[in-house]
Amino acid sequence: MPLSEYEQRVLEQMERQLTSDDPRLANTLTQRGRRPFGRYVIAGVGAALGLLLLVLGAAGGRAWLGVVGFVVMFAAVAFAFADPHRGRRSGPQGVVQEDGAVRQPRPARPAKPAKHGFMSRLEDRWERRRGESGR
Template sequence: MPLSEQEQRLLDEMERNLYRNDADFVSTAGDQRGRPSYRSIAIGSVVGILGVGALVTGVVLQQPVVGIIGFVVMFAGVMIAITPRKHHGTLTAEDVLKEAQRPSSKKKAASGGTFMNRMNSRWDRRQDDRGE
């Protein structure tokens, strides 16, 4: 079910505030997992197939050492295939801040202030109403 326009605006505002307020956290905990490259998948597949061949050869020849080596090579091939590539241009906190401070194409709410400021003022009013 798609989000309404208001929900999408609120979500975008929350995301911008997260980037603005917690840039260090976002840069360290953000997208640390990259996607495996096609090259590593191809190399890993070839190594894995060689490992399966060695494993089958070890079983046919009844040589457990060859089978164990085949299993290790097969496991190494799988690990090569699923290991994410290294990012040469990692995102720094300054990059995240620059992106968050870039003006948005969407209009700000007519009531003024940011989403978080409005939520904080609502919270304060509720607390004042309960306390009196």
Template sequence: MPLSEHEQRMLEQMERALYAEDPKFATALEGSGLRTYTRRRVYQAVAGFLVGIALLMAGMVAKQVWLSVVGFLVMLGCAVLAVTGWRKAPRPGEQPAGGPHARHQGRQRRSMMDRIEQRWQRRRDEQQGH
């Protein structure tokens, strides 16, 4: 369920206040969700890789070629997921791709905080003008 306009304004004000009060902390929070997600994805891929090894070994012991092939494919898929997840994970203190300091992206792909700041400035200008 999307937020109402009033709730969105309140959230924007709280985020802006957080940036004004402690910009280092707010910047650190921006990438933490992505970091946690990618770290969890890498851990799941490693666990899947171990399951793949178990399937491969079980197939060899039971002399079931299809089980060994499935185990190998699971290992391969999980290895690809782990490597891609590891490469995409932002380093601690680093801005994720598309963050406010990304220079290679156009105005349409600004970060959420840039858009919020722009809206906040627009509202302040409107209030001062009236």
């Protein structure tokens, strides 16, 4: 069932609001990242090996082998979908003080974004209605 014109306009407004409020999140959601093909091959082999261990454990009456097979399958799928750059940190690793000790840098606090846009107008209207009703 196709969306009506009104629903399409509201969806476009929400998309523009998301892009203006959190451009990093919007970029992440719209980005079509390519993962290395080798990760999928390794994960496929691991999942097949885990399935084989699971079946052999169930057929042979060895529950521990089935559990190991399930863990191997789960680890293979997690490896396939994990971010390969997750462990790498960029930027300063610490601050060297005068006495030579290294201290972790404090994360900068982001400034509160100014309220504007579709969602903030809805929130303002809601607050005005609550104030008019006396609650």
